[in-house]
Amino acid sequence: MLDQSSANIPEIPNRAGVGYKAQHLNGILKDPSAIGWIEIHAENYMGDGGRPIAQLKHLRDMYPVSCHGVGLSIGAEGPLDADHLARLKHLVSWLNPALFSEHLAWSTHETHFLNDLLPVPYTQAVVDRVVDHIDQVQDTVGRRMLLENPSTYCAFEESDMSEIDFLSEVATRTGCGLLLDVNNVFISATNQQYSPEAYIDAYPLEHVGEIHLGGHEEDADDHGETLLIDSHSRQVVDPVWELYEYTLKQSGPRPTLIEWDNDIPSWDVLANEARLADDLLANAQLVAAE
């Protein structure tokens, strides 16, 4: 387990943040108080210099930053990519983000990087593998990480444990925190036909350091049954807002990100999503104070 008690890590407020997109910079600068923090995709800031890094250096003086990796492939059968891990360590060391997170997923196999978050079966052998990888990440980067629950479309026949048991054991053994993506919970629960509220009830909320919210698309499977697809391409839908509220009642307020990565809207539309999350967070803060 990682000891980072001596590290000087910026605090992150229990407010809404947004996934940073360069086209929103002017909107952000006009009213910086519309959000409490920003999240970046680590891989977009691994170049040697130029505009992306210049902007990030500016933004980190304005906001706490959450560094969210999308390419580490923690669920891979093979070893982690040492070069990529070194790039991540470099980024985290100069950026000193308030939060650092990655996914329960894989994206690299042998020499292929597949640019998607691919699922893992839920078995003891995979828990052991993921624990080893997270230990390696935390030891190398020198930071506690948060692990995000996936959105799933299908299942592995070989799975013999629940997603929650899987995540709980990984968090307990590695000391990592959890990033609870409430939209992913809603998507997976719909696609796998279980109750999203029951999932939240069973979830180890004490490990949650951050919440994600985002939009999804609706499709149908071969049998005409609803198939939700995680697209980050539109507003958060009402049932996901309701599930978020349901979660906050149990977890108390947590830093909450609005993810919008495709069909990116104007700043006003995104800022409004952040405001909705901030309103619910403020309520949760009041309840927690009572």
Added chain:
Amino acid sequence: MTVTQTDFTAALLNADLATPAGMVDYQGRPAGKRFDVYRNNVVVSLIDAMETAFPAIHKLVGDEFFKAMAGVYVRAHPPTTPMMMFYGEAFPEFLENFEHVQQLPYLPDVARLELARRSSYHATDSIAISPDALGAIAPEDLMNVKLELSPAARMLKSAYPVLSIWNMNMVEGAPQPKAVAQAVLLFRPELDVDMVEIDDATHCFLSNLQNNTLGEAYEATLGIDETFDLGQALGLLLTHQLITHINI
């Protein structure tokens, strides 16, 4: 039934392969369309990445053709690192061999130019010397100095009017290309990449500057063009803030 990541990857990249047995829906039925979500995500996200990387090629061949061609490319050359900002390195060679674009022989060099632009965009920041620094060197020492160029500088030499083709597609009002060979110098004064056409002699001179003294680079260039104007070439470097160090 265990599904290995080798099985999963093969099925992702080849839609003719069956969905791996062992991928099921919530009732244990074969995953079918549910697995196709991953197939679609992978291919669509990689095609999008290609479109971002090669906007002029996209414009030149049109959206429908580009997407179909990129679909062939991304299956044949999936990324090898998570650094998507550099994805598409093998695209120029792919275009050289892709039978449906043989009537557009300049495409590979346009792709090379787009790769060079992106590589310059993400290159290490640097600070240029002031023009006075060069003037301050004693004339007798000048030919012995080594000039270090900005890490964001790139060059490209093409048998086609590659810069004019790029401009015509990406810059409003840019003139029609003339059928000439072009050499291009790319640079990044601050955060935006800029490009100028250079002649063969200047290309030769800049190539030689990398490992040689100024005098040696000058001599080598006179070997291909005895009318080469050193003052003009140095002026170009200073104007575009390309010299970062003078090593005496």
